[in-house]
Every structure is written in C-alpha cells, then in structure tokens.
Amino acid sequence: MPSDAKKKREAKKKEAAKTRGQKKPVENGSEKEENGVNGVTENGENGNSGENGVASIESAFDELTLAAKHRSVTGVLASHPDSRDVHIHNLSILFHGAELLMESTLELNVGRRYGLIGLNGCGKSSLLAALAAREVPVPDHIDIFLLRREMPASDKTALECVMEVDEERHRLELEAEELAHNQDPAAHERLMDVYERLEDLDASKAQVKAAYILHGLGFTRTMQHTKVKDFSGGWRMRIALARALFIRPALMLLDEPTNHLDLNACVWLEEELKTYPRILVVISHSQDFLNGVCTNIIHFHEKKMKYYGGNFDSYIQTRFELEENQMKRYKWEQDQIAHMKNYIARFGHGSAKLARQAQSKEKTLKKMVDSGLTQKVSSDKTVSLYFPSCGKIPPPVIMVQHVSFRYAEDKKWIYKNLDFGVDLDTRVALVGPNGAGKSTLLKLITGELIPSDGLIRRHSHLRIGRYHQHLADQLDLDLSALEYMMKCYPEIKDREEMRKIVGRFGLTGAQQTCPIRNLSDGQRCRVTFAWLAWQCPHLLLLDEPTNHLDIETIDALAEAINDFEGGMILVSHDFRLISQVTEEIWVCEKETITKWEGDIFSYKQQLIKDTQKENAKLPH
Known part of the structure; x- marks a missing residue:
C-alpha cells in the first residue's frame, strides 16, 4: 500500500x-x-x-x-x-x-x-x-x-x-x-x-x-x-x-x-x-x-570555452572542418593583404591613375583590418612522452609455471595452475571484472606477491617498471618537479639536462619549477611517468595509467608505448588506448586467464549484451 x-x-x-x-x-x-x-x-x-x-x-x-x-x-x-x-x-x-x-x-x-x-x-x-x-x-x-x-x-x-x-x-x-x-x-x-x-x-x-x-x-x-x-x-x-x-x-x-x-x-x-x-x-x-x-x-x-554539438567523434569532425575553413580564409586574407601592400608600395607614388588605385586599395585594406581579420588556427600544445632505450635481453624474460595464488588459506583461489611466458615483444591487455585478479597478477610478476603454489622465473638482468595510481602518493608536494627528479636521480648533476628530461613528459616552463602541489592531477601523473621511465625498464606493467591524463597525453602515451623497445602488460578501462597499443586481450576470470579471440571493441559489445541481460533480471 x-x-x-x-x-x-x-x-x-x-x-x-x-x-x-x-x-x-x-x-x-x-x-x-x-x-x-x-x-x-x-x-x-x-x-x-x-x-x-x-x-x-x-x-x-x-x-x-x-x-x-x-x-x-x-x-x-x-x-x-x-x-x-x-x-x-x-x-x-x-x-x-x-x-x-x-x-x-x-x-x-x-x-x-x-x-x-x-x-x-x-x-x-x-x-x-x-x-x-x-x-x-x-x-x-x-x-x-x-x-x-x-x-x-x-x-x-x-x-x-x-x-x-x-x-x-x-x-x-x-x-x-x-x-x-x-x-x-x-x-x-x-x-x-x-x-x-x-x-x-x-x-x-x-x-x-x-x-x-x-x-x-x-x-x-x-x-x-x-x-x-x-x-x-x-x-x-x-x-x-x-x-x-x-x-x-x-x-x-x-x-x-x-x-x-x-x-x-x-x-x-x-x-x-x-x-x-x-x-x-x-x-x-x-x-x-x-x-x-x-x-x-x-x-x-x-582560456575560452568552445561549444560543439554531438558526441566526441562529432566534435573531432566539426572542429576539423571549422579549422580547415578558418585556415583557408586566413590564407586568402593574408594573400590579399600581401598583394595590396605590394601594390601600394610600388604604385603609391606613381602616376595619378595608379596613385588613385593604390589609395583605393589602401582603403580596402583598412576596412579589412578594422572589420577584424581571421585568426590563424592555433592547435592544442602537443604533448610528448618518451621511454628510453632499455637494451635487449634474451628470452625467456619471465616464465610463469603452474602458478596458483590466494591471499590466505581460508580465502578463495584467485588463480589456479597458470602457465605462460612474457618476452620483450609482449603487448597484452588484462581485462575482467574487479576482484578477478588483474592487479594481483602484476604484483605476482614483480615479486611483490609470492605464489601459493608454482614458480615464477625472471631473467636476472630484468628491470620492471610498474605504474599504478598510488605512485603519485610518493611525490613530495613541496618540491618542484625538477627538484624531485634531481633528488631521485642524483647522478644527473646538470639542471638543464634534467629540464630536458622532464620536458619530454609535457611539463615545461613554470610547471617544472612550481611546487608539485600546484600542479593538476594529470600534471602530477606526468612527473610520475618521468620518474618511472628514467629507470629504463625492460618491461612496463601499467595499471590504469590513463587516470587523470587528458586525451592528448593518452595519445602521446600510446605513441611512446608503440615506440618502446620492451614488453608491456596493460590494465586499463580505456578501450581506445587498449586498441592502440595491444596485440592480445587476456580475460582474467574464474581463477584462470583466457585469450580473447577478437579485438577490444568486440569484447565491449559482449559486455554490453551481458549487462543488458543482467539488468533485465534485476528489479529497478
């Protein structure tokens, strides 16, 4: 009732x-x-x-x-x-x-x-x-x-x-x-x-x-x-x-x-x-x-807000068309201005007829300027990320042999009897629901966790760089990005050299020298990437690397990963990044890992179908 x-x-x-x-x-x-x-x-x-x-x-x-x-x-x-x-x-x-x-x-x-x-x-x-x-x-x-x-x-x-x-x-x-x-x-x-x-x-x-x-x-x-x-x-x-x-x-x-x-x-x-x-x-x-x-x-x-109708793809298309038209208009105006200035300079003091024509063009030029000229298209600042050369080490780099894991004897198994290898040409995305063990697997690979059963063999010269969202917590917010990096890498004595290193991660000018606490979350993430990259790892383990990054930086990260000489295992909720940098999709679910036969967008379509089926069963 x-x-x-x-x-x-x-x-x-x-x-x-x-x-x-x-x-x-x-x-x-x-x-x-x-x-x-x-x-x-x-x-x-x-x-x-x-x-x-x-x-x-x-x-x-x-x-x-x-x-x-x-x-x-x-x-x-x-x-x-x-x-x-x-x-x-x-x-x-x-x-x-x-x-x-x-x-x-x-x-x-x-x-x-x-x-x-x-x-x-x-x-x-x-x-x-x-x-x-x-x-x-x-x-x-x-x-x-x-x-x-x-x-x-x-x-x-x-x-x-x-x-x-x-x-x-x-x-x-x-x-x-x-x-x-x-x-x-x-x-x-x-x-x-x-x-x-x-x-x-x-x-x-x-x-x-x-x-x-x-x-x-x-x-x-x-x-x-x-x-x-x-x-x-x-x-x-x-x-x-x-x-x-x-x-x-x-x-x-x-x-x-x-x-x-x-x-x-x-x-x-x-x-x-x-x-x-x-x-x-x-x-x-x-x-x-x-x-x-x-x-x-x-x-x-x-420093302005520009509005576009439609979703992100529509924005990209509309912005491209608007900027293309703006650039055509700008070039046409500049050509007209150059032509009129040249005519005025050549014939402004010539015969009466030519002088009148020059004066007419001068008036036309003034009207154009007074009514406002088209601005040259200014694109967003390009951001670059860079992972230094890590050198080669022969395979096998990592061997996971009959590995099972759970956090305690009274806890359920996260994984049972895993067998796979990782080399410097590995480009894999780990997907699956929360709690299935994606981050746990990365910790097992680094040695942060010990298998309950089985063995993980790592090459003796292997350097692993693991990125996760809590890395930003280690930053000293009172230091500048430049000071923090020089503290972490004291072997680099030259301040200008360190400026170049930090600059490769999209931090320039005052962003390098102001306290880290004044930086946005995304800029702090770039400091963390700079710190991680300069360890020159052979294998990148990236756990949600796109959190707080803008779209331009994510694209720059994708380029940097594709140029990277070593291996990479990625955990991310960004479908586009996964599509850009990975060659295989591994599904972590039901205590095991299964290779997905298809790309990340076919996996998303499957998730949508599963979500719709699940929602249909629930009262709401």
Missing part, C-alpha cells in the same frame, strides 16, 4: 495538472522543448543531500575550501533566476594568479550531457569546483552534486549510505508545497519535476533502486551490506558515484567518474548516463565513454 505522503503527492500532482495543464511552458531560451526533453529543476542548497552526500562530505570540501582560497572566480547570471538552465556570462577563473578562463561563457541546458575536455591544468576541475562551491551565481533552486572524492569511512553500510535521503526528500516536499501555489508556467514545470524526483526517492522502493545501482557498479549482495569503512578508497568512490546516481540532482558534476571502474562497470555506467534527464557535466579522458554519453562537448581552448 502506498504511504500517506505518497497519496498526498499524487493528489496534488493531479490537481496541479488540472489547473495548469493547458498552459504552454516557458522555454527561457533553451533547446529542451524542441528536442522533446522534459524540463526539470530542483530546489536546495549545495550540500542539502543528507549528511553523506558527495557534495557535502567534509573531507572533499576541506580540500575544495583550501583550493578555493587560491581561486578567484567572477561571472554574471544571464539566464532567468527561475530557469532550469544555467547561463553564466563573463566567467573568469584564476588559480594561484594564473588565468584559466577569461571572459568566457558557460551555457548548460536541461536535458543535455556535456563532456568537458582540454589539456591537463587548463581549469576543467577548477570550473566544477567553482560551480559546486557556488562561487558563480547559480540559482538556489538548482541543487548541485559534485563527484570528486570518495565516500568518507563510516559504520554505515554501502546500501545505507546510498539510500539515506530523508533530508533531500523533506526538502523536496517543502518545495512542492511552495510551488503548488505558484501559477507561473515555469513553476509548474518545476513542480512536475519535483513530483518525479519524490517518486524516485520514495522510501518503499529506495532499497531496490539503490541495490540496482550498486550492483551495476560491481557490488555483490554481501558487499552492499558491508560497512563503508571496510572498503578501499576506490570502492568508496564507487559508493559516492552510486549516491549521485540515486539522488539524480539538477546539476550533476562528475570529475573522471570512470577512474576507479573496471570495463564492466564502465559499460554499465555509460548505459545508465546516456539517458540522464537533467544537466550532466562530465570530465573524462575516455573518448569511447564521451561518445556513448554526451550530447555536447565543451572544449577549453585559449
């Missing part, structure tokens, strides 16, 4: 529909009605999403508050205060005095899903942080949810943390009562959406919905009832993501949501977000994910 509160909401909804059903909604300059997308707006301050809401968790906002001290943001609200859209004009962001955005325009419309792209350090995360902290005039009725840090450790279970929305539900009920007395068409649209959200948050189906979301993100039934404090940071990040998907705010801001997900969860999340009905802004380095989710792309370029 429905609750009394639910009955009241349904009655109010019917009454509102009767009194306002004939009124045409106000569009407020949005494209939403043209595209048949239902309008939605929310009420409430940032952080009113319950004590465990991502946008209000203490640890995340401590860091955001610290960053905000060094961030200066200005902007003017250009959309109607009651609109469901957010338009900010003259938006400028400075961080540590550096200009990230200058006099730019932010336009976010309901029903749109925006992919935010640009080079590391250009200000993407700063923009999301400024929106979440309301450093720009976002209307109060639009609630904001920023996913940037993991759910804080507590004694609550994962399921409880996701579905605890009493404060959110109460706030929406109060808003519904207020809007019910407002005859404005825009208020009616907001009211309909509030009723829809209250329906979604209804206590009678909250647990089923929360369990469905957690299952999609890889949580078993047992894990859903496990205390949050017992999870690692990566799993707590998934809980925070699940909460964001459960609440479905007016403005959802996701900063690299796929960083802690395996390929299975990435596919599920892509399917879940591609129908998000409100405003979604996502920073992602995965072109495949952006293609599946986004309706628009916002490109940070030269």
Whole structure:
C-alpha cells in the first residue's frame, strides 16, 4: 500500500495538472522543448543531500575550501533566476594568479550531457569546483552534486549510505508545497519535476533502486551490506558515484567518474548516463565513454570555452572542418593583404591613375583590418612522452609455471595452475571484472606477491617498471618537479639536462619549477611517468595509467608505448588506448586467464549484451 505522503503527492500532482495543464511552458531560451526533453529543476542548497552526500562530505570540501582560497572566480547570471538552465556570462577563473578562463561563457541546458575536455591544468576541475562551491551565481533552486572524492569511512553500510535521503526528500516536499501555489508556467514545470524526483526517492522502493545501482557498479549482495569503512578508497568512490546516481540532482558534476571502474562497470555506467534527464557535466579522458554519453562537448581552448554539438567523434569532425575553413580564409586574407601592400608600395607614388588605385586599395585594406581579420588556427600544445632505450635481453624474460595464488588459506583461489611466458615483444591487455585478479597478477610478476603454489622465473638482468595510481602518493608536494627528479636521480648533476628530461613528459616552463602541489592531477601523473621511465625498464606493467591524463597525453602515451623497445602488460578501462597499443586481450576470470579471440571493441559489445541481460533480471 502506498504511504500517506505518497497519496498526498499524487493528489496534488493531479490537481496541479488540472489547473495548469493547458498552459504552454516557458522555454527561457533553451533547446529542451524542441528536442522533446522534459524540463526539470530542483530546489536546495549545495550540500542539502543528507549528511553523506558527495557534495557535502567534509573531507572533499576541506580540500575544495583550501583550493578555493587560491581561486578567484567572477561571472554574471544571464539566464532567468527561475530557469532550469544555467547561463553564466563573463566567467573568469584564476588559480594561484594564473588565468584559466577569461571572459568566457558557460551555457548548460536541461536535458543535455556535456563532456568537458582540454589539456591537463587548463581549469576543467577548477570550473566544477567553482560551480559546486557556488562561487558563480547559480540559482538556489538548482541543487548541485559534485563527484570528486570518495565516500568518507563510516559504520554505515554501502546500501545505507546510498539510500539515506530523508533530508533531500523533506526538502523536496517543502518545495512542492511552495510551488503548488505558484501559477507561473515555469513553476509548474518545476513542480512536475519535483513530483518525479519524490517518486524516485520514495522510501518503499529506495532499497531496490539503490541495490540496482550498486550492483551495476560491481557490488555483490554481501558487499552492499558491508560497512563503508571496510572498503578501499576506490570502492568508496564507487559508493559516492552510486549516491549521485540515486539522488539524480539538477546539476550533476562528475570529475573522471570512470577512474576507479573496471570495463564492466564502465559499460554499465555509460548505459545508465546516456539517458540522464537533467544537466550532466562530465570530465573524462575516455573518448569511447564521451561518445556513448554526451550530447555536447565543451572544449577549453585559449582560456575560452568552445561549444560543439554531438558526441566526441562529432566534435573531432566539426572542429576539423571549422579549422580547415578558418585556415583557408586566413590564407586568402593574408594573400590579399600581401598583394595590396605590394601594390601600394610600388604604385603609391606613381602616376595619378595608379596613385588613385593604390589609395583605393589602401582603403580596402583598412576596412579589412578594422572589420577584424581571421585568426590563424592555433592547435592544442602537443604533448610528448618518451621511454628510453632499455637494451635487449634474451628470452625467456619471465616464465610463469603452474602458478596458483590466494591471499590466505581460508580465502578463495584467485588463480589456479597458470602457465605462460612474457618476452620483450609482449603487448597484452588484462581485462575482467574487479576482484578477478588483474592487479594481483602484476604484483605476482614483480615479486611483490609470492605464489601459493608454482614458480615464477625472471631473467636476472630484468628491470620492471610498474605504474599504478598510488605512485603519485610518493611525490613530495613541496618540491618542484625538477627538484624531485634531481633528488631521485642524483647522478644527473646538470639542471638543464634534467629540464630536458622532464620536458619530454609535457611539463615545461613554470610547471617544472612550481611546487608539485600546484600542479593538476594529470600534471602530477606526468612527473610520475618521468620518474618511472628514467629507470629504463625492460618491461612496463601499467595499471590504469590513463587516470587523470587528458586525451592528448593518452595519445602521446600510446605513441611512446608503440615506440618502446620492451614488453608491456596493460590494465586499463580505456578501450581506445587498449586498441592502440595491444596485440592480445587476456580475460582474467574464474581463477584462470583466457585469450580473447577478437579485438577490444568486440569484447565491449559482449559486455554490453551481458549487462543488458543482467539488468533485465534485476528489479529497478
């Protein structure tokens, strides 16, 4: 039986529909009605999403508050205060005095899903942080949810943390009562959406919905009832993501949501977000994910935001065509200018007839300049990564013989009876669900873990370089990238030589000499790559190397791996990187490793089919 509160909401909804059903909604300059997308707006301050809401968790906002001290943001609200859209004009962001955005325009419309792209350090995360902290005039009725840090450790279970929305539900009920007395068409649209959200948050189906979301993100039934404090940071990040998907705010801001997900969860999340009905802004380095989710792309370029319709592939095509036309126009103008200047110089003091023609061309030239000349196309800075020559060692480099492994005698087996070899021409991607043992296998290869049974033989001269996301934790944030590298490699005495080494990883000028704490996450990853590469490894073991890297750096990483002389084993959720650098796909599942007969995109299609079958079985 429905609750009394639910009955009241349904009655109010019917009454509102009767009194306002004939009124045409106000569009407020949005494209939403043209595209048949239902309008939605929310009420409430940032952080009113319950004590465990991502946008209000203490640890995340401590860091955001610290960053905000060094961030200066200005902007003017250009959309109607009651609109469901957010338009900010003259938006400028400075961080540590550096200009990230200058006099730019932010336009976010309901029903749109925006992919935010640009080079590391250009200000993407700063923009999301400024929106979440309301450093720009976002209307109060639009609630904001920023996913940037993991759910804080507590004694609550994962399921409880996701579905605890009493404060959110109460706030929406109060808003519904207020809007019910407002005859404005825009208020009616907001009211309909509030009723829809209250329906979604209804206590009678909250647990089923929360369990469905957690299952999609890889949580078993047992894990859903496990205390949050017992999870690692990566799993707590998934809980925070699940909460964001459960609440479905007016403005959802996701900063690299796929960083802690395996390929299975990435596919599920892509399917879940591609129908998000409100405003979604996502920073992602995965072109495949952006293609599946986004309706628009916002490109940070030269301290401005440029807007493109369509997904990432459409953006690439449109940008290429626009720049090609711009370059043709630029060349034509420059040719005309050169011709006119030459004519004026030759005949400006000639006969009366020629002098008049020269004066006419001078006027034409002035008009061209005054009306504004086409700018030369400026491309994004090219980034390069480089792995030094490692030299040759004869095979076999690594032999894995009858290896079985489990973490303790009372634990289940991760692997049983593995047999394979790794040489300097090995280019393999490890795929499979979380917990199947991909990272465990890399640790076994390096010797960080010892097999429970069997033997792993390594060449006596083998140097292994293992990259994982926790490597960044070893960086001394008070040192500059240059100082840190010279401390790690004291044999390199020449500062200029070290500058060249660090520069090969896309860090130049002030980025080399400012404290590492002032660098973006992606720039810190480049410092880590520089440190790793200069060990001259024969074998690269790369565990999620694309986390925090921009698309340009990922392409540069792919080129560097393809030029690398040694072997490589990759664990990644980036389908495109896997397709660029690997020759084989190994599936880690059911205590063994199986070679996938096909490429990574055929594997993705299989995951999509499996996800759809699994979802069909679940109540949601």
